[in-house]
Amino acid sequence: MRAAIMPEAGKIELIDVTLPDMMEDEVLVDVKAVGICTFEQGFYYGKSGGFPFAGGHEICGVVEKVGSSVAQDLKPGDKVIVLSLTRCGECYYCRKGYDNQCENAKDVQKIPGVDGPGGFAEKFIAKGYEVFKIDESVPFERGILAEPLACVTHSMNVSGINTGDYALICGGGAMGIIHLLLAKQRGAKVIVSEPTKERREKAFEFGADYVVDPINEDLQAEIMKITDGRGVEKAFFTAGGKVAIEGAVQALAIRGTLVIYGGTGANDEFMVNPKWFHYKEITITGVTKHTKETIRVAAELLSLKELPLDHLITSTFSFEEIEAALIEARQISSYRPVVLMDK
Ligand SMILES: [Zn+2]
Ligand SMILES: [Zn+2]
Numbered sequence: 001m002r003a004a005i006m007p008e009a010g011k012i013e014l015i016d017v018t019l020p021d022m023m024e025d026e027v028l029v030d031v032k033a034v035g036i037c038t039f040e041q042g043f044y045y046g047k048s049g050g051f052p053f054a055g056g057h058e059i060c061g062v063v064e065k066v067g068s069s070v071a072q073d074l075k076p077g078d079k080v081i082v083l084s085l086t087r088c089g090e091c092y093y094c095r096k097g098y099d100n101q102c103e104n105a106k107d108v109q110k111i112p113g114v115d116g117p118g119g120f121a122e123k124f125i126a127k128g129y130e131v132f133k134i135d136e137s138v139p140f141e142r143g144i145l146a147e148p149l150a151c152v153t154h155s156m157n158v159s160g161i162n163t164g165d166y167a168l169i170c171g172g173g174a175m176g177i178i179h180l181l182l183a184k185q186r187g188a189k190v191i192v193s194e195p196t197k198e199r200r201e202k203a204f205e206f207g208a209d210y211v212v213d214p215i216n217e218d219l220q221a222e223i224m225k226i227t228d229g230r231g232v233e234k235a236f237f238t239a240g241g242k243v244a245i246e247g248a249v250q251a252l253a254i255r256g257t258l259v260i261y262g263g264t265g266a267n268d269e270f271m272v273n274p275k276w277f278h279y280k281e282i283t284i285t286g287v288t289k290h291t292k293e294t295i296r297v298a299a300e301l302l303s304l305k306e307l308p309l310d311h312l313i314t315s316t317f318s319f320e321e322i323e324a325a326l327i328e329a330r331q332i333s334s335y336r337p338v339v340l341m342d343k
Contacts, residue, residue, distance in 0.1 A: 004120035009046035028065040035144035036329045054111040056119025060143025070128035081146040100289040135303035141338045149298035150290035152178045163187030166232040171239030172199035174335040242268040260286035318343040
């Protein structure tokens with residue numbers, strides 16, 4: 001079968017690889033669609049290191065073969081999403097139920113001899129617990145959103161968001177929009193802070209109640225106007241660095257919670273004043289990855305009619321065009337380019 005490998009930054013090649021024999025607890029998946037996430041862009045654009053690298057972690061496909069000891073009810077032909085979880089199930093955190101913090105979740109080698117999740121490939125061998133059945137009605141390209149939906153569901157759960165809450169979302173990229181959709185779905189009124197006009201307009205189309213330009217508008221004043229001077233119950237940082245994080249903390253209402261979802265840089269350290277916690281009883285927390293439970297939820301979210309998920313799939317490419325997909329992913333107008341294996 002063919003797999004796409006990055007031998008170095010700025011280069012991606014389709015090569016022939018032989019998959020190892022499948023184990024009894026594994027499932028062979030015929031890959032149909034793979035999303036391009038910031039994780040893969042990081043390697044392609046040289047921000048992340050470790051080559052050769054096999055990208056592709058947002059995977060949707062069809063079951064081809066099921067190992068004899070796979071516990072769930074899976075059969076060839078089932079439509080599934082696949083997430084590399086590499087959860088040991090035995091470490092302290094797995095047993096505590098914090099499986100996204102598994103101590104033994106080390107780098108995987110799905111393509112023999114190459115680090116990385118390895119979903120940019122025609123076939124994929126996954127552990128049974130990494131495979132989740134989805135509704136037959138879900139198009140393959142929408143299925144790749146299960147991974148970001150699972151991460152954002154974790155973010156929503158940690159925030160404790162409730163009906164009637166005001167939620168500020170910093171950043172209107174794909175992750176910001178998914179936060180917006182799930183916050184709306186949980187009954188919040190959503191304010192998206194995003195410097196790009198085009199993305200603010202898109203956020204409106206996706207259902208934002210308010211959008212603010214944090215560069216040319218006074219974010220705090222706008223938020224206080226919207227919330228009758230109280231601030232937001234929940235804030236989610238998806239992008240924008242230190243300035244956005246500081247703005248989000250200032251925007252919190254009494255007992256408000258900020259969730260740091262997005263990645264930050266070396267210069268994004270910020271000062272906190274203990275008085276904020278003492279008098280305003282605010283919470284600053286964060287999330288990483290997804291849990292088995294939030295993936296299960298994400299698999300269900302994929303077929304909810306009320307979520308306009310298909311609008312996040314901004315372009316599709318054939319496997320041969322994967323490099324063009326990585327380039328497209330950088331465009332402001334792009335949320336999720338998807339590689340379709342049968343295109
Ligand atoms: Zn992703
Ligand atoms: Zn573990």
